[in-house]
Amino acid sequence: MTAPATRADAPATATTVPALYLCDVAHVRTSPRRHTVRHRTYMWCTDPDRPPRLPYALRALARFDPRDHFGGTAPTIRAALDTYLAAQGIDLHGGPVTMLTHARVLGYVFNPLTLYWCHDPAGVLRCVVAEVHNTYGERHCYLLRTDSERGRPAGVTEEFDVDKEFYVSPFFPVDGRYRMRLPEPGDRLRLSIRLARDGSHPFTATVRGTRRPATTARLLRTAVRHPLSTLAVSAAIRLHGIRLFLRGLPVLPRPRHQPQEGVE
Template identity: 45%
Template structure:
């Protein structure tokens, strides 16, 4: 599959929405902004702008444990699953930046592209609010769709059964990720992030940060607020199973 990615680094400015269908209905939609960056050419801004946006291997995959950075962690993850990340390959990452000392990434997407912009691999990295992370290698078809069994405890109101139906778009006009959880032939929930890429200049970073103040802090807070609302509606809390860190290595 060949893609036509936007210019990077970009700010992907748009919305995040979430609809839970069973056993009760709960929907939200919020303003949202993420970054789309080349992991080999991460944006570096002068102080104090760098306080608003920075990227580090510690926030992704194997936390930069071997000192090889995000690319090294990703290359090792893919190699253990039979895929070689070539030196000339480009890796685009959709993620939140660390801002004012905080970052929380419910979902990070890595697109691994050849020099002809053919898709070599796609990795989805999921974080939960318990400090755990899990990476999924997904096989994307020519329409940008993929599916994978759920294997990671994200919400305290869902166990690890079911299968994710995924739809990805990486285009100059739109970058979006839709993830639906299906269980026993029934759609349980759907989550979508979608936005328009805006070139990340010093000026646009400041403007977008002011408009979306404390974005990554807001994401952390909103997840807990919506969780509290579900708990108050007496949605059962499910036991969190042990998680193996090898899933990101």
């Protein structure tokens, strides 16, 4: 497998990419029924400008397809990101981006969450983009601006508050606010997203991971341990949804999704 090391203009906190993160994912509901879902998977940390080039025989194990992100029509994922950011009035001027995502495996991918840490050419974090997919084939992006982008004193920003705007779970309406804690990946990956509604926190998602070098041997071992990884994630989400429905949770109607500029 061939891939560049950290770019010369990358931020000092950036890790060498590409890398694999072996992850524990947990979804904890406390209302209207307490329910916890846990599963193990793996994610890729890479540069959307230059995704990894796998040996021909392994390419079916990891494909990074622009059709799976944003509007799905750009020639590259980075071009799609830049188009979306331009619609929000942000120009990175070619600065580096760190992307955390699932790759296509044997032609299939389901990406509940892809994250992009977006820096200017000096390596200063300008914003984070959280690209969310639901199981209905829809996608939505949350633009999370850093303090410097919001006119506050510049500093390291790891926590963001944003209104919920997208239908994900059929058991929660599209209201409330998310508190997202999204430090840029290092040796460890520690992400959390908490939903706040009516003075309570009925849902929390966490991702905990350990960085591993994206070598051919590591990818083969990981693919064997987690075959069809994103299909397994999609199936687990649907299975637990069925269980919640059978426990009596009502399914809330899904509002018509309004596509964003630069997003399908």
